[in-house]
Amino acid sequence: MSFQTDFQQLRNYLSEHIIGQAHLVERLLITLLADGHLLVEGAPGLAKTKAIKDLSNKLEADFQRIQFTPDLLPADITGTEIFRPEDGSFSFQKGPIFHNMVLADEINRAPAKVQSALLEAMAERQISVGNQTWPLPQLFLVMATQNPIEQEGTYPLPEAQLDRFLMHVKIDYPDETAEKSILKLARAENTTEQSGTTQIEKITQGSIFAARKAVNEIYMADSVENYIVQIIMASRKPERYGEDLARWIDFGASPRGTIALDRCARAHAWLKGNDFTSPDDVQSVVREVLRHRLLISFEAEAAGMTVDKVIDTILERVPVS
Template sequence: MTLFQQLETLQHWLESQIIGQETLVKRLLIALLADGHLLVEGAPGLAKTKAINNLSKGIEGDFHRVQFTPDLLPGDVTGTDIFRPEDGSFQFQQGPIFHNLVLADEINRAPAKVQSALLEAMAERQVSVGRNTYPLPELFLVMATQNPIEQEGTYPLPEAQLDRFLMHVKVDYPDVEAERKILQLVRDEANNSATAIQRPKPVSQAAIFAARQESINLHTAPAIEEYMVQLTMASRNPGNYSQQLASWIDFGASPRGTIALDRCARAHAWLAGRDFVSPDDVQAVAHDVFRHRLILSFEAEANGINADQVIDELLKLVPVA
């Protein structure tokens, strides 16, 4: 099978297991190809944990879940030096961050020190303990989740740390038809039904790295690159496009936003089987890339304007070419 066929087969299998969450499945694969991390926000029970767990079964990689709690320590995530009394030395004990796929469940429940330790590892791809630095695996993806319902006793992520995430994905409830399919899937799994779709052969890490390279090499016309740059610039200088837009945005996207937009648009185009990036690819990922990178004004919040509505306006006002 070609690289595209391997990833396509993996996507179809994941969608058969994570019913009604096609967007989440696609964003996970985009993050895998774009070599970035996901922040997923959604109510409990929407298969966020199951999605990344099943992804780990569909690729050659190990998975670890960390439940973030207020009493968690940075060393519980990164690992720490353990004293060995038999020879009086210290030996580094790796933490859960050293797995290929890591689920940081309810990241906003842990205090700032723990969040900072995780996000530093995400950005630097290494962990420093004492005088030593330890590299993380080459295939490394963190999916952090947030519960938008219960905010009591939580520590919201600062904007500067949110910027480390490639995308911020919002997960909603499945529709009626998907809910019926979920019931059937759970019954089939409980009965070990033979009707369940067979899990494909795991995609090797070498294949994932090769697919990343192919997505990086996709043709992107200068006009498309300019479009991505102008979207970012419009978020920083909204007054050039609309006074209403200017009244909604306090701070626009950082350069990380433009880089993420380019990488995600390329991965989106590659997963669609194209050898070039189109404006549709940019627009398809724009909300997830910019959602956590825009700081809205008090006026916008007072009028009930959210980041998605602001991004809609950006896409409407910035010309494609």
């Protein structure tokens, strides 16, 4: 299918320009295909901003970066009513949220009111100002970032907002080989010559929507659907799979997690060029889908368990249908 070829070329292009972060590139494309939003956690300087900016440059889409700070106001995101003295009327001036691709940089540095304004935009694809509601573009993706190093002066994201993110991706520093390639790429980008890189045409919004339709229609057997459901059930009723799991998990994933796991598994399979979804596709994306949707107990943390380890335990104990 030509759409698959276009997106595979896009992934190759991004991998050449965002070196050492192939996992982030793939998850960003899955988020785009599954029509969701992405939360990325990583130290500064790991190409998070570059990833979504380079993606926007190769799509028929506009890009906006919003730097979240403690003094940010909801109107700084949504926009506000402007008074026009010439005729004594008010007109709405749209804020930076009215773009196709939005980077919410260091989202946890903004207070609750700002996060609630972003929550409505992410969940409802609209924003409300006064007694009016304004729809957002049909192509709308928020990539939010968090810095795991500095937590002083931050506002933890509420569970309701975390659940709106399709996936939560954690990224780390590149290895030695990738670091050397980054040096060469940085030098090349400072010159007019960038030989050896792939040049591709922009993907239109119509092609993106058609690709999303193809992803939604990809075949998934009943056994794979049952596998997804049983993974979610294991997070809600962990006592079925061991007393230790029951002690480790306080709250499981919501139905939104089931839907996200289905969409991401389909998108993962489609990106590989397959025309069906397998349990391997589910296992490949389950950590990013459930990482921010499970709440583990203090007992689990005291035992050295992390959310990822709990998810791995669920995968070990839930049989593949």
